[in-house]
C-alpha cells in the first residue's frame with residue numbers, strides 16, 4: 001500500500017558490505033564475516049528509531065539488516081497515529097492529559113494483564129518521543145481519539161493522514177542523512193552466542209551464509225501475522241483469518257530469541273482488528289470511527305459501542321449475521337481522514353448521495369439505516385444516552401453524501417513476545433538479561449497485555465526503539 005512512496009529510498013545496496021564493514025572470510029559462495037559495534041535486525045519503526053538514536057549518541061559503527069526489499073515493515077501501515085500524553089501539541093490545543101491517565105487507560109484497555117512498569121515507562125517517555133520525532137521533521141500535531149481513551153492523545157500528521165506514511169519516510173531520511181548503512185533483502189537466520197552472550201547473527205546475504213559479529217544485537221523484527229502456521233501454533237482459533245501484516249512479518253525474531261535463551265511471554269495474545277476490509281486485507285483506520293463513523297450490521301442496525309476496545313468490537317462483529325459490519329460515515333468524516341480517499345481509490349468505499357442511496361448501494365434496509373442514523377444523531381444533538389454506551393467521538397451525521405466500507409476482523413498485532421526490562425534487555429526465564437541481546441517494538445511482549453489500544457503500537461515502537469538505541473550506545477561508550 002502506501003509503502004510505495006519510500007521503496008528503495010534507503011539502503012539500496014542490497015547486501016553489499018558497508019563502508020564501516022570489517023569484512024573478512026572467503027570468496028563467492030562461501031561464508032564471510034563482518035563486524036560492527038551494534039547490529040539492528042529489522043528496518044521498521046523500532047529498528048530505524050534505534051539506529052538513529054544510537055548514532056546520535058555516538059555509536060556510529062552500526063548496521064541495519066532488513067529481510068525485505070522494502071523498509072518500514074508493518075509500520076508502513078500504521079494508520080491511527082501515535083498515542084502520547086502531556087505533549088506540547090496537546091498543551092497548545094488545550095487538551096488536558098497526564099502520563100498517569102494514559103498509563104491507567106492502557107492498563108485498563110489490556111484488562112490489567114499488561115506490564116505496569118513498561119507501560120509507565122512508555123507513557124512517561126511519550127511526550128519526549130513526540131518532541132524527538134518533531135526534531136527529525138516528523139510533526140504529529142493533529143490529535144484525535146481511538147477506542148479506549150477518554151482524552152484526545154492520538155497524534156497524527158498535520159493533515160490527518162495515516163501516520164506510517166509520514167513516519168517511515170521521515171525515519172528513513174534521518175537514517176540516510178546520518179549515513180547509517182542498511183542491508184536490504186538480508187535475512188537474519190540465527191543468533192550467534194559465545195557462552196551465554198550473544199555476539200552476532202548469521203544471515204543469508206546474497207545467497208551466502210554470512211556472520212555479522214557485533215557487541216550488541218538489537219532485535220526489531222516485528223510480529224508474526226504473515227506466518228499462518230505460527231499464528232495457529234499460538235492461537236488455533238485464528239485459522240483462516242486474513243492478516244493486515246506485510247509478508248515479512250513471519251515471527252523470525254521470536255524463534256531466534258527463543259533459541260538464544262530468551263523468554264517469550266503472552267504469545268497467545270494476538271490482536272485481531274475489527275475494521276479490516278477482507279478482499280484486500282486493508283485496515284480501516286480507527287480514526288474513522290474516532291471521527292464519528294458508526295458500525296452497522298447487514299440489517300442496518302448498530303450493535304455495539306464503536307469506540308470500545310478492539311477485542312470487544314471484533315467479538316461483537318463476529319456475532320452479527322455473516323460476521324461482518326459496514327463502517328458508515330458522512331462527508332465530514334471523509335474530509336477529516338485523508339486515508340479514506342485512498343480506500344476509495346482502491347475501490348473499497350460504497351457511496352450514496354443520501355442515506356437512502358447508500359442503503360441501496362450496500363443492500364441494507366433504507367428505513368432501518370435512517371432510523372439508526374437518527375438515533376445516533378440524537379446522542380450528539382439532544383444528549384440522549386446511547387443504548388450501546390458510546391460516549392466518545394459522537395459527531396452527528398450531516399445531510400448529503402454517505403459512505404460505507406465493509407469490514408470484519410483480521411489478524412493485526414502480536415502483543416506477546418520477547419520479555420524485556422526498561423533497558424530493552426532481552427530476559428531469560430529467570431529474569432536475567434542475556435548479554436548482548438536487546439529487543440524493541442512488536443517483537444517484544446507483555447507491554448499491552450491482552451488488548452492493545454489503537455495508537456499505542458506506534459508509541460511503543462518509537463519510545464522503546466529510541467530507548468534501546470540510547471541504552472546500547474551508553475553501554476558500549
Ligand code: ADP
Pocket residue numbers: 041042043044045046047065066067068070071072073074075076186187188189220221222223248249250251252253440441442443461
Ligand atoms: P516494528 O513496528 O516493531 O518496528 P515492523 O513490522 O514495522 O515492526 O518492522 C519489522 C521489520 O523487521 C520488517 O521490515 C521486517 O521485514 C523485518 N524483519 C523481520 N524478520 C527479519 C529477519 N529475519 N531479518 C531481517 N529483517 C527482518
